[in-house]
Amino acid sequence: MDKKLFEKSKKIEKITFIFDILAIIAYIALFLILFNLLELPPVVDGRMNLDILQFMTPTYEFLGSTLDKWQMNSIISIIIIFMVVNIPMLAVNMKRNSTKTIYEINSYSAASKFVQAVINLLSFNIVSAVLRTYNTFITIKFVKGYNVKEFFKSIIPAIKNTIAKRKAKRAQVIEDNADDYSSSLKKNIRRQTTIHTFRLLGTYLFLVLMALIIIIPFYWMVLTSLKDFTGATTNNPEFYIGISRWNWINYKVVLTELNFGLYIKNTVIVAVFSTVGTIITTILAAYAFARIEFKGRELLFSILIMTMMIPGELYIITNFITVSKNGLGWVGMPTGQNQYFLAMIIPFVTSISYIFFLRQNFKQIPESLYKAARVDGCSDFKYLTRVMVPIASPTIFTITILNVFSSWNAYIWPRIITGVGGQEGQNYWLISNALRDTAFVQEGGKVMYNLQIAASALVTVPLLIVFFAFRKYIMNGIGRSGTKG
Amino acid sequence: MELRLENLTKIFTNKNGQETKAVDSLDITIESGTLVGLLGPSGCGKSTTLFMIAGLVKPTTGKIFFGDDDVTKLAPEKRGIGLVFQNYALYPHMTVFKNILFPLENMDVPRDEAFERVKAMANLVGIGELLDRKPSQLSGGQQQRVAIARALVKKPRVLLLDEPLSNLDARLRLQMREEIKRIQRETGITTIFVTHDQEEAMSISDKMVVLDFGKEQQYDPPQDMYNSPDNLFVAKFLGNPPINSFEAEVKNKKLIINEKPFMQVNIPDGLYDVGMRPENFRVKEDGFQTTVKEIFHIGRDTMIHFDFNGKNVRALVDSESINDKQKTVNLTIKTERVYLFDKQTGKVVNHG
Numbered sequence: 001m002d003k004k005l006f007e008k009s010k011k012i013e014k015i016t017f018i019f020d021i022l023a024i025i026a027y028i029a030l031f032l033i034l035f036n037l038l039e040l041p042p043v044v045d046g047r048m049n050l051d052i053l054q055f056m057t058p059t060y061e062f063l064g065s066t067l068d069k070w071q072m073n074s075i076i077s078i079i080i081i082f083m084v085v086n087i088p089m090l091a092v093n094m095k096r097n098s099t100k101t102i103y104e105i106n107s108y109s110a111a112s113k114f115v116q117a118v119i120n121l122l123s124f125n126i127v128s129a130v131l132r133t134y135n136t137f138i139t140i141k142f143v144k145g146y147n148v149k150e151f152f153k154s155i156i157p158a159i160k161n162t163i164a165k166r167k168a169k170r171a172q173v174i175e176d177n178a179d180d181y182s183s184s185l186k187k188n189i190r191r192q193t194t195i196h197t198f199r200l201l202g203t204y205l206f207l208v209l210m211a212l213i214i215i216i217p218f219y220w221m222v223l224t225s226l227k228d229f230t231g232a233t234t235n236n237p238e239f240y241i242g243i244s245r246w247n248w249i250n251y252k253v254v255l256t257e258l259n260f261g262l263y264i265k266n267t268v269i270v271a272v273f274s275t276v277g278t279i280i281t282t283i284l285a286a287y288a289f290a291r292i293e294f295k296g297r298e299l300l301f302s303i304l305i306m307t308m309m310i311p312g313e314l315y316i317i318t319n320f321i322t323v324s325k326n327g328l329g330w331v332g333m334p335t336g337q338n339q340y341f342l343a344m345i346i347p348f349v350t351s352i353s354y355i356f357f358l359r360q361n362f363k364q365i366p367e368s369l370y371k372a373a374r375v376d377g378c379s380d381f382k383y384l385t386r387v388m389v390p391i392a393s394p395t396i397f398t399i400t401i402l403n404v405f406s407s408w409n410a411y412i413w414p415r416i417i418t419g420v421g422g423q424e425g426q427n428y429w430l431i432s433n434a435l436r437d438t439a440f441v442q443e444g445g446k447v448m449y450n451l452q453i454a455a456s457a458l459v460t461v462p463l464l465i466v467f468f469a470f471r472k473y474i475m476n477g478i479g480r481s482g483t484k485g
Numbered sequence: 486m487e488l489r490l491e492n493l494t495k496i497f498t499n500k501n502g503q504e505t506k507a508v509d510s511l512d513i514t515i516e517s518g519t520l521v522g523l524l525g526p527s528g529c530g531k532s533t534t535l536f537m538i539a540g541l542v543k544p545t546t547g548k549i550f551f552g553d554d555d556v557t558k559l560a561p562e563k564r565g566i567g568l569v570f571q572n573y574a575l576y577p578h579m580t581v582f583k584n585i586l587f588p589l590e591n592m593d594v595p596r597d598e599a600f601e602r603v604k605a606m607a608n609l610v611g612i613g614e615l616l617d618r619k620p621s622q623l624s625g626g627q628q629q630r631v632a633i634a635r636a637l638v639k640k641p642r643v644l645l646l647d648e649p650l651s652n653l654d655a656r657l658r659l660q661m662r663e664e665i666k667r668i669q670r671e672t673g674i675t676t677i678f679v680t681h682d683q684e685e686a687m688s689i690s691d692k693m694v695v696l697d698f699g700k701e702q703q704y705d706p707p708q709d710m711y712n713s714p715d716n717l718f719v720a721k722f723l724g725n726p727p728i729n730s731f732e733a734e735v736k737n738k739k740l741i742i743n744e745k746p747f748m749q750v751n752i753p754d755g756l757y758d759v760g761m762r763p764e765n766f767r768v769k770e771d772g773f774q775t776t777v778k779e780i781f782h783i784g785r786d787t788m789i790h791f792d793f794n795g796k797n798v799r800a801l802v803d804s805e806s807i808n809d810k811q812k813t814v815n816l817t818i819k820t821e822r823v824y825l826f827d828k829q830t831g832k833v834v835n836h837g
Binding site: 366368369371372373374375376377378382386387390391393 | 541
């Protein structure tokens with residue numbers, strides 16, 4: 001094993017990442033440009049006529065060629081597929097490349113590099129494809145010691161060799177038949193292997209079935225969101241539609257005409273501020289309850305824990321009175337004087353369950369670290385920021401994600417707050433309210449199901465991505481803090 | 486720098502109002518540049534004393550002087566102390582370099598000087614090549630060195646070590662013991678070393694303090710303390726195998742053992758506790774005759790068990806001076822190696 005080759009392979013992989021990232025940026029840019037080009041239906045009487053959405057056949061001028069609606073759909077779909085394949089691939093590769101050791105390289109890593117090169121080639125990322133192919137041969141050289149030529153020459157002998165081995169084995173089996181005991185033993189072993197194989201097969205079949213049951217609704221959601229109105233409401237729905245019929249315009253309508261862009265912005269603002277607030281208050285409170293000694297600490301903590309026993313719905317009314325015009329006056333005031341964001345953020349800038357969760361974590365950090373820091377001249381606050389927070393960072397990260405999730409999913413409180421004040425309140429809807437209350441209904445009572453589904457896909461997909469990226473932390477948090485959060 | 490404890494007392498009060506005297510009016514003066522071992526059984530207040538010197542625990546009464554400064558009410562970081570914990574208390578998320586740098590960072594030492602000092606200190610304790618590692622990637626001995634480097638890098642006036650060797654294996658402990666001694670010699674820093682291991686304390690300290698129930702028992706150089714213990718507790722605490730102790734009567738200035746006069750003593754008649762260290766016995770023809778109960782060969786030495794006044798007594802003698810079949814053996818012990826302790830106070834009566 002030549003360590004230099006390993007280092008070289010790693011370095012090339014890093015260079016490949018740069019081109020991968022460039023390619024992904026190019027995909028995103030191209031997608032945004034094309035998405036912006038998509039033509040929306042004309043506005044009649046201040047309202048977009050969504051009925052004609054599926055019957056429009058606009059043409060687009062792009063890079064000197066004229067594209068019709070179907071070609072445009074296909075191109076956007078292909079770019080989206082490229083992104084869906086390439087972004088996770090890059091993320092996984094980056095993670096693996098940084099942790100890979102010299103002992104984890106084998107023939108499979110060479111094969112996986114080759115497959116990735118093919119994928120790169122298919123997604124028009126030629127530089128990465130070439131680099132990866134080159135890297136494949138370096139890896140082969142590293143694992144087997146073959147040059148490029150030797151490698152190609154070795155393929156046919158290797159296949160022949162394997163076949164010969166098989167034959168020899170079979171011949172041996174026939175020869176060995178003589179002994180009674182050994183033949184019965186062999187039969188036993190064969191039976192065992194068969195049972196094992198079937199059991200494995202059964203297990204995986206079951207798992208695949210279960211996975212399908214879970215995946216199909218999501219697939220159906222994405223599929224329906226891309227169909228046109230007729231396709232979404234027909235009695236014989238198609239289970240598969242070609243990429244030229246993926247109507248990305250649905251998403252554009254949802255984001256612009258149905259204002260989901262604004263609602264997503266609102267949700268992000270609320271989620272970010274309430275999460276930042278929660279993290280700050282949680283860390284400070286958890287530190288106080290875990291480390292600082294003051295009179296009545298245990299009592300105060302038990303009172304806080306006691307509030308966890310009261311269901312959250314019970315204090316909605318008191319909270320509402322607090323923020324309404326009889327209290328702080330954030331909502332229910334004349335138009336223009338309302339502070340919807342404050343009313344949605346401030347009541348959620350702290351969380352008892354996270355304080356409890358983090359306090360337990362802080363308590364596990366040995367007391368002697370605190371003493372050492374004190375002797376080293378470290379103040380309480382500096383100790384918290386320099387020692388406690390870094391050590392407890394996985395937990396804090398878990399809390400962050402769980403909190404973002406719950407802000408994203410919050411419904412009742414934002415609904416109550418934004419329900420006050422008519423049109424002004426509507427401008428502060430969060431996505432969950434918007435999903436429920438946006439009028440997807442056209443004149444004549446026609447509900448635009450495809451648009452509604454597109455909106456829910458828009459709400460669900462970011463959460464799914466976050467979940468897959470950080471599922472370790474999420475499971476960790478849910479597992480330790482009980483079911484709350 | 487001289488370190489002086491004046492009438493230092495710490496009383497812990499629990500929820501029911503019960504008071505425990507962890508440290509009981511301690512008066513000790515530690516000379517500049519010496520390594521003093523604080524020795525005692527668990528729960529005798531060694532660590533509490535140390536933490537009071539460090540400023541992490543407030544004394545109930547009494548004063549602590551560093552040189553001429555009264556530091557009793559001073560915050561720990563202003564006292565100029567380095568503290569090494571039993572479990573080292575290294576910051577797990579920082580590299581070795583950052584761990585050692587941390588105290589300097591808090592003292593606002595200029596960047597270049599701080600880096601210089603960290604490197605110099607790392608080389609002194611012998612971890613110069615490990616600066617990029619995290620504590621979890623180090624062995625126990627290396628972590629120990631990092632902890633010492635972190636304590637020393639801010640040039641403290643006093644170095645305090647709280648059972649620093651108890652988490653190491655036996656061989657490493659011996660090595661680190663010498664290492665600590667060397668570092669202390671090289672830096673010339675006044676050091677207090679807390680331990681419950683008497684052998685460790687005796688081999689490393691210039692002077693030793695033995696504590697029991699928060700009370701100072703004796704404060705002397707190790708060998709002096711071993712050879713002339715002030716009281717029965719110190720005599721029993723030091724030495725392995727432990728000292729033999731049994732009751733004996735003094736009649737007409739003669740110590741009576743097994744109803745025979747054993748030796749001449751110059752003290753009033755009465756009942757006393759007698760202490761004799763096993764290794765002080767010698768086999769000699771004209772000695773005191775005893776009946777051998779059991780013989781154990783342990784390499785270089787042989788252990789003989791016999792009865793003195795109904796108590797089992799052990800003697801550690803040269804293997805060649807005795808054979809297995811002997812039923813009786815004649816033993817002598819030097820007069821100054823027999824310790825007689827007062828029955829009430831436990832104080833030694835025939836020494837010092």
